[in-house]
Amino acid sequence: MKPASFEYYDPTTVDQAVALLREQADAKLLAGGQSLVPLLNMRLARPAVIVDLNRVEGLDYIRRTNGHLAIGAMTRQRAIERSELVANAQPLLHAATRMIAHPQIRNRGTIGGSLAHADPAAEYPAVALALDAELVAVGPNGERAIKAEDLFVTYLTTALEPADVLTEVRVPVLPERTGWSFQEVSRRHGDFALAGVAATLTLGSRGECAGARIALFGVAPTPVRARAAEEALAGEAPSDALFERAAQRASDGLDETLSDVHATAEFRRHLAQVLTRRALTEAAARAQAAR
């Protein structure tokens, strides 16, 4: 199908974009368009106004500053995939990027768009949650920072206000003695995940599990931390038995597990456990290698 008619604006500054969002009723931001334009084509979305961010200057960069990577919201996924800086400083983000759809999609898709779209089965929201990323948004009252933890509200819904423009994603670099893993199961490479896990595991000075962040995706209306599994690891010596025990807690509290034609809720909960075990095993091996 073809999109319904809309008015189109392509501002060149963030302030212009915010002003347009304030002035225009029923306006929608267009970033990479790899989710929004399909929705327009199928007329599942029929905004009156499109505000296109693709001609806004200065939202496309990857920098390292003060212990984190600062990534402009309009940075294409392909640029992140090809960035040596990202591969070295935050290999989990790098690995997850390669799992997003296909190269042709990643040539257009952006990190900010993916986070703002907040698809529960998408890679970046879970990575942002696992890595404790911070998002910078500019709105009518200026700039503010939002923790990834506070961003995702429910299906395709974030804490961003209607006139907010996401401008930057701040991702902490991988700490010392920390391993990571990114696991997902999808029917075909490039499909949305039926379930997935983004995890980091930090070992303490005695080699014990000093801290873990486990984010599940594809299983709930938003990406979620597997807190019971994280807590089961605290202070314990890493072992297959420990990871098995922790993984069994990965689906604790998932009472709104997605269930659809692709996979039942039960299957997704099972995948969450299996993938958590694999993720912890891989992350621990990487952490030990990094010591």
Add this chain to the structure above:
Amino acid sequence: MEMTPALKRQVRVTVNSQPYEGAVEPRTTLVDFLRGGLGLTGTHVGCEHGVCGACTVLMNGQAVRSCIMLALQADGAELMTVEGLSQGGDMHPLQQAFIECHGLQCGFCTPGFLMSVYELLQHDADPDDDAVKDALGGNICRCTGYQQIVDSVRLAVSKLRDAAAVEAPGGAS
């Protein structure tokens, strides 16, 4: 709901090194502009939601799905479509390889495959099979079963290498 008449805007693009210009409604996708507006019907429209890859074209050297881009977003861009592959009536080695290896049957998906492979070979002149499959994961073919397409890429790589050897020094593109 009140419908405001959508104002047409002018788009200027370079397609296969030729300048083109046309007026489009904002909602016009790039593939519809290429086909309906410019008459370049080599690019095919398949699923219209970014899944099948038939509409793949190069924008500023990068493979993109023209069904999920707006024509207005291409304003000022350099595009390359499947029509830009052959030179002076001669098939591009990539196209010739697809013929020789039966990398197509009905041909509907072929323009998208060719452009995806073209982009891959710009970055990696001798990709291994995994790299080929990764680059083509977003293109769907219902005829060939894909193996012949991978074979076609292999043959294209050797054809391009031979052509470069013949034309060197100076270098083929």
